[in-house]
Amino acid sequence: MSKTFIVVWEGVEGAGKTTLMNETCRSLRGMGYEILTYKTPSKTRTGRFAKEYGNEPTIDSLTRTLLFLANTSDDSRIMKQEIEENNPDYYFIDRYYLCSIVYGLAYSKLMGAEVSERDFISFLNLIEKIGEKIFVKPNLYIIVDVPEENRLRRIDRKGAERGLEGELEKSSKMQEYVRRFYRAFMEEYPDKVLWIINPEGKLDETCKNLVDELILRRESLSKT
Numbered sequence: 001m002s003k004t005f006i007v008v009w010e011g012v013e014g015a016g017k018t019t020l021m022n023e024t025c026r027s028l029r030g031m032g033y034e035i036l037t038y039k040t041p042s043k044t045r046t047g048r049f050a051k052e053y054g055n056e057p058t059i060d061s062l063t064r065t066l067l068f069l070a071n072t073s074d075d076s077r078i079m080k081q082e083i084e085e086n087n088p089d090y091y092f093i094d095r096y097y098l099c100s101i102v103y104g105l106a107y108s109k110l111m112g113a114e115v116s117e118r119d120f121i122s123f124l125n126l127i128e129k130i131g132e133k134i135f136v137k138p139n140l141y142i143i144v145d146v147p148e149e150n151r152l153r154r155i156d157r158k159g160a161e162r163g164l165e166g167e168l169e170k171s172s173k174m175q176e177y178v179r180r181f182y183r184a185f186m187e188e189y190p191d192k193v194l195w196i197i198n199p200e201g202k203l204d205e206t207c208k209n210l211v212d213e214l215i216l217r218r219e220s221l222s223k224t
Contacts, residue, residue: 004083005218006136008096011144012178013169014151014158016198020144021092023207028090028214036086038079039094046071055165061111065104069127072097079136090214097135098185101127106177107168117184124185140217141193142210143182148172150200 011017018039025035041047041054050067053059072095083091101124109115128135146154155169168174186193194213198206 014154015144017144033089046074061108069100102181
C-alpha cells in the first residue's frame with residue numbers, strides 16, 4: 001500500500017465535491033496516473049441499511065451517526081483489498097468515517113445536544129484509536145466548501161434528496177455546524193487537510209491547482 005496516495009474527499013452539501021473529484025480523476029488519468037474511487041454510503045448491506053433506515057424522519061441523531069459510521073468502518077476491508085490488489089497511484093474516497101462523525105455530531109447539535117469542537121476531536125480520536133487496525137489511513141483530506149448562497153442555489157438546481165437527508169441538505173444551520181467541525185479537524189491536523197473553495201464557473205482552474213498539489217504531495221511522500 002506504500003505506493004498509493006490515499007485522498008479522502010469531504011465537504012458541505014452542495015459544494016460540488018463529487019464533480020470536482022471526478023474532474024480531478026479525469027485530469028490525472030489523462031496524465032497517465034491510475035486512480036480508483038470509492039463512495040460511501042456504499043451499496044453494501046451496511047451502506048444500504050444506513051441510507052434507508054438512517055434517513056427515516058423519526059430516526060434519532062445518535063442512531064443515525066452510528067449507522068453511517070458502521071458503514072464506513074465495515075467498508076474499510078473492501079477499500080484495503082482494492083488497494084492491495086491494484087496498487088493504484090491514487091485512491092479517492094468520496095466521504096469516509098470523518099464525514100460520519102462530522103455530520104452525525106452536527107445533526108446532534110442541530111437537535112439540541114451540547115456538542116463542542118473539542119468534544120468532536122475527542123470522539124474522533126477515540127474512534128480512530130478503536131479503528132486503528134480497521135480504517136484505511138488517508139494521506140490527505142480535501143474539504144470542499146462554497147459560499148452559502150452559492151451552495152443553496154446548487155441545491156435548488158439539482159434538487160434536494162427526499163426525507164431527512166434533503167432537509168439536512170437545505171438547512172444552512174446544519175451545514176454551518178458541519179463547517180465548524182471540519183474547521184476544528186483542519187486546525188487539529190493542518191498538514192493533512194486542503195480546504196478548497198469551489199466557486200461557480202471556475203471548475204477548470206480549481207481542478208488544475210488541485211492536480212498540481214496532489215502530484216506534488218505524492219512525489220514528496222515517495223521521497224520520504
